[in-house]
Amino acid sequence: MALSEKQRMDKLFKAKTPSNFYDLYVEVFGQEFPIIETLDPNEKMELLIDAIEKNEKIKELKLGQYTNI
């Protein structure tokens, strides 16, 4: 069942370790944090927090079979 806004905000507030945040992403959106353009972890974390606050999952960077980043 989808989390309510209050539940999302509570869990976001209580998240401490990086794993807590990435696990919360899986809990909210039902999938692992996607591959995105940046490898910068701080940028990733702020995108993740923003996604959970807005309840909008992050758009995945689609990579072809022979594409490496």
Add this chain to the structure above:
Amino acid sequence: MSRILEKLADQHEERIINVLYKLEDDVVNEITRATKGNLVSQRLAIQLQPRLRTIIESTFLNEADLLINDDYNKIAKETLDTFGKMPIPAKFKNLTDVDLATINALKTQSFSGFEDIAERFLKVINDEVYQSTIAGRPFNDMVSNIKSHINGVYKSSNTREINELVDFVNENKFDSAKKAQVEDAVRKLHTQYASDRAGNNLRRYASQIAHDSVMQFHGQFTVAKAKEAGLNHFTYTGTLVRDSREFCVNMLNKTLTEEQIRDMWNTRSWQGKSTGDPFIVRGGYRCRHTWIPTDPAWGEETVDEVPDEPVVEEVPPPPPTPKPSIADVPIGFLLNRGSKATREEYDKDFNSQLTDQQKIIVNKLDKPQIVKNNKKGVYRARSQEVSAELNAKAGEWKSYVISHEYGHHIDYVSNDVKLVAWSESNQGFIDAINKDRRKFKGVNNPDLSGRNPDGYYVLSKDALDELFDKIGTSETKTIYSRLDPNKILTQYQRTTLNGNGYSNISDIIDALARGRFQREYSTWGHGKKYYERRGSIEKEIFANLFCLRNDKKAYDLVKTIIPNTVKEFEKRLDELEKL
């Protein structure tokens, strides 16, 4: 006197700068009109040349002509006024026919300085247009390059903020009270247009000529009149500014004989000294000082001792920079877009990331089909496209993205099997990674995929803790709600790296941990989903080793983490070098 000269020099510089904006507009309008905003053909590029010449003549050279004919007579009058106050025979105080001939000759000489620079930049603009036809450069890129050739970082822009910065600099550059703000604005402009930092543009040279021509005209006419009057003592006159040269600071208000001045000129050197006659070029480019003739017999001046040369503490010369034995490998020409300066910067950044051995290898193997200066670091093996950002950073540190992506290219094109990278198919390299992973504390599970008979080894938290301490630190960052800026949303651990290339080391550890390192420590790495892709662990480790090879500190640390993999990697480089 000097203040009048300074004012004229500044006014001339300002007028030349203003006319360069008209020149920029006129040139761009003419090219746009002729091409209708499309790619230029070679025929059109040649047809445009006389029209561009006419534009330069009617704007830039016309303004130079007005400046010289309107104002240089005023400079001559100032010189005569100075002589008028001296206790010398009246015949030396008046304008003679010889003086008129001298003034005209000096005016012609000054104008030829503007003509030379106009000719040089006309060629630069013509070349830019012509080369755009050859290279198929997009119209907007060509226009932007032409604007840069004329006004450098001060070119007009479609961005309001940039235009405001340019206007601020232009309006306040002669206001000493706003010097700090002007410098700040100039810094921002240079950040905006990193490729134009060299400053080889018409504005730079033209404004300097406008300034120096005034001072040099005065210097030449004054010394000619002094010789005529038999005066051979001179006082160094003018005002000091914050960045006055040490030479000018020491010489100010000193009275010396012509012989002393020439002797000092021949035996001393200082920063910014320019070649030429000491009475004409004075302290150097943009110098605001003049030698005014005098005579100690008038009782106003005494002859000074030549000031001692400033004692410079003996500093041992820097060790000679060893010349690279292998020439740099150009890849900037493969960029799909970018000015000449950007392409040069790209080559510089790329080559700074390579050892000589790597340059040999890069030279031996096929180059990518296309290179893009793009924030997104990607290598597409099918189209052989390298996409990597110039001067990429990871926080405050260097991230070797260009050589990382190029490392992928080498990994693919050096392998015998098309679209399979060497690293993902070489058993020695794969085994070395597995062996290095097992050096750390962890748990061995059965490998359900059946690919690895030794099992699926998972690094322990202790091992990852230890590895994280080697590459970075973390601090707590508070995040406020975007919807309600007063509300604390959460706090997370923000990672800071310990050095250049450490983002690439972090990614090597993330590969060993199959994406757990990135996820559990919020550090640099491709992450869990990416490392689920077949061959990604080996390919990323290869690309990271390739990009770290030329950074001793980072590479030494990597050797302690994956020593067996490094050995296999170096073996591969030796093989490729001998191809």
